Amino acid sequence: GxxxxxxxxxxxxxxxxxxxxxxxxxxxxxxxxxxxxxxxxxxxxxxxxxxxxxxxxxxxxxxxxxxxxxxxxxxxxxxxxxxxxxxxxxxxxxxxxxxxxxxxxxxxxxxxxFHYNLRQxxxxxxxxxxxxxxxxxxxxxxxxxxxxxxxxxxxxADDASLRALDAHLGLSEPDYRRACRPFGNNVGFTLAESAxxxxxxxxxxxxxxxxxIHGAVNDVFINADGFKKSIASPGVGNYLTVARAAAATRAVLGEESLQQRSFVQAHGTSTPQNRVTESAIFSKVADHFGIEAWPVAALKSYLGHSIACSGADQLVMTLGVWQHGVIPGILTTGELAEDVSTSGLDFLLEHREVDPLAIDSAILNAKGFGGNNATASLLSPTVTRRMLEKRHGxxxxxxxxxxxxxxxxxxxxxxxxxxxxxxxxxxxxxxxxRDGTDLELSAAELKLRGYAAVDLDLDNPYGDMR
Structure with a gap:
């Protein structure tokens, strides 16, 4: 409406x-x-x-x-x-x-x-x-x-699949509010609009x-999948992006902070293929970096899948964690599917109240058809202010x-x-x-009415090649 x-x-x-x-x-x-x-x-x-x-x-x-x-x-x-x-x-x-x-x-x-634009x-x-x-x-x-x-x-997820999924509960109608069930027994995602x-x-x-200051973007990493069979299937690239984002977080905040004071916003689409592949990636990276219980959230359980905008949904909701002190649980998933990897991971199936000062960073993961993989490292507002004070006094x-x-x-x-x-x-x-009459050009700068001047006195970036 x-x-x-x-x-x-x-x-x-x-x-x-x-x-x-x-x-x-x-x-x-x-x-x-x-x-x-x-x-x-x-x-x-x-x-x-x-x-x-x-x-x-x-x-x-x-x-x-x-x-x-x-x-x-x-x-x-x-x-x-x-x-x-x-x-x-x-x-x-x-x-x-x-x-x-x-x-x-x-x-x-x-x-x-969204991650691609954020990286740019x-x-x-x-x-x-x-x-x-x-x-x-x-x-x-x-x-x-x-x-x-x-x-x-x-x-x-469609009506017939949802009814079949919940047949053991005796439901005759699809449970639409639980249509999206990341990392649980699921049948597909739910499309959504978002801006x-x-x-x-x-x-x-x-x-x-x-x-x-709501936080800061530490870095964003993008990797393709290399050779593939199906263009729509997941591949190896997301292992690279998640590992690089974790490494970038460790480089800025240290190993102990990554291990104890970070969490993951999963792509978490609610497809059987995603629950297997993405959980395996998180588990392998967690084990490598010595993370014993990496909290994993999946906001599509509330918002659905907004395609290009899904990473932005994750970012904005993560800022809300630092604002309100709650990591939303995956409430639509009653229990994890048997084929989900759990080593080193803590899937949040209930809301988790946290001290915002005790969460230093978040890893935001995105996976797209064609081998488009991207993962962002986000820093908390507390960490950001501490870094600003270090630089500016x-x-x-x-x-x-x-x-x-x-x-x-x-x-x-x-x-x-x-x-x-x-x-x-x-x-x-x-x-x-504006048109050409609003411009004022000189040797050193260009002035456009209503805007700060544009510098035209540029250095030669290829001076060593002259």
Whole structure:
């Protein structure tokens, strides 16, 4: 029943783009500071936006209508082709929400797509070329064609399979609330819609502006599967990404922290193949790194599988663990399936209350069709603040805390508003459009009205080759 197109002047927008407008607006409101402040502090070429939909826009206002219209005796519209592109969420953010003129685009990696975009943003900030990144994924796959396609792959839980699974309980109707059962006796996943966006700052900018610090991305690792038989089957690449993410966590926090104060957000799709392969990966990595009881959560048991956005679901929910002190249990799974590997692992089949100060890191795992494997290492807000103080000093952190009081209050007020009503999305259609008359060029810089200057006095990166 959620209809984001009723909240702004949507004009034949595919559903994922409607969700983009709403979701990206939500992320910006939650910042607790005006975007114009950020834009005044950061040159345009140092802001990037990476967001997309791995399945493109397949409802009628996108590619779905492009392919269906003639068969239905209708005319193909002028919007269905351009609005169907997979990177269009980033384009909408640039054109109608941020007015961004910096780097933009998306990387597509099936169910690991968000991790791919996150890695690009992290690399940009680590290299020093960018200071701000808006990263997200959006997927709206609830169309008859997509559902039928996944069903024909035997990937989805269906009524007959669920009834058969619960026959021993004497149930005559499918238990839809328990359709997704990661690492238990299961029959397939449940498709979901989702739109998730996060805003990343480099450390100096976060301290300067008093930004809310929810955590930090340590690193993101991507590996393909190599040679395969079925393109849709899992392979060896995910062993590499999980092991590298664990190693990166150990490198920053030490062995004891990884062993005692980390947990895993599994991809956990609720297919028989996933429960076997992913648990085997976690178990092998846990045993190698000396982890005796690695907590494993699987949020698709609540949210379903949002394809490109599933990794973003994991990231945002992980930030909630540090906010509220609860790791959600896999409540839909009554007991683990017999073929699930358990050595070194602690599958959370009940909610686990934790001290947020005692959880230093999280490993976020994603696996996608085609051999798209990605795993992220996420650091807690407590660890992040400790690292910021080490780099910038106590005085700077004191100033950050002072500036953050106003920012945090604005964020809290926005959260209260969200509890009572829908937000009004940011949508600047035909607003403050720039052209060549807004540019001012000199030998050293380019000035665009309303933006920080762009440096044109660049060093030669190939000076040793002249």
């Amino acid at each position: 959620f209809q984001p197109d009723k909240l702004y002047a949507a004009r034949s927008h595919p559903r994922a783009l409607q969700m983009t407008v709403y979701g990206a607006s939500d992320a910006l409101y939650a910042l607790g500071m005006n975007w114009d402040l950020i834009r005044s502090k950061v040159p345009a070429e140092q802001i990037c936006v990476y967001a997309g939909s791995s399945m493109n826009q397949l409802d009628y206002n996108g590619y779905g209508g492009l392919l269906q219209a003639r068969l239905l005796g209708r005319k193909i519209t002028s919007k269905q082709l351009p609005l169907g592109f997979g990177e269009m969420p980033a384009d909408f953010i640039n054109a109608y929400i941020l007015g961004n003129v910096g780097n933009s685009g998306t990387s597509l990696g099936a169910c690991a797509s 943003a992290v690399r940009d900030i680590q290299s020093g070329t960018h200071r701000v990144a808006v990263v997200g994924s959006v997927e709206a796959p609830l169309t008859p064609e997509i559902i039928e396609a996944f069903a024909n792959m035997n990937a989805l 998730q966006f996060v805003v990343l700052f480099d450390d100096a900018l976060a301290v300067e502006l008093g930004a809310n 106590k005085a700077a952190l004191g100033q950050w805390q002072k500036h953050n009081e106003t920012v945090a209050a604005a964020s809290a007020a926005y959260q209260q508003q969200c509890s009572h009503t829908h937000i009004t999305p940011i949508y600047h259609y035909d607003h403050d459009v």
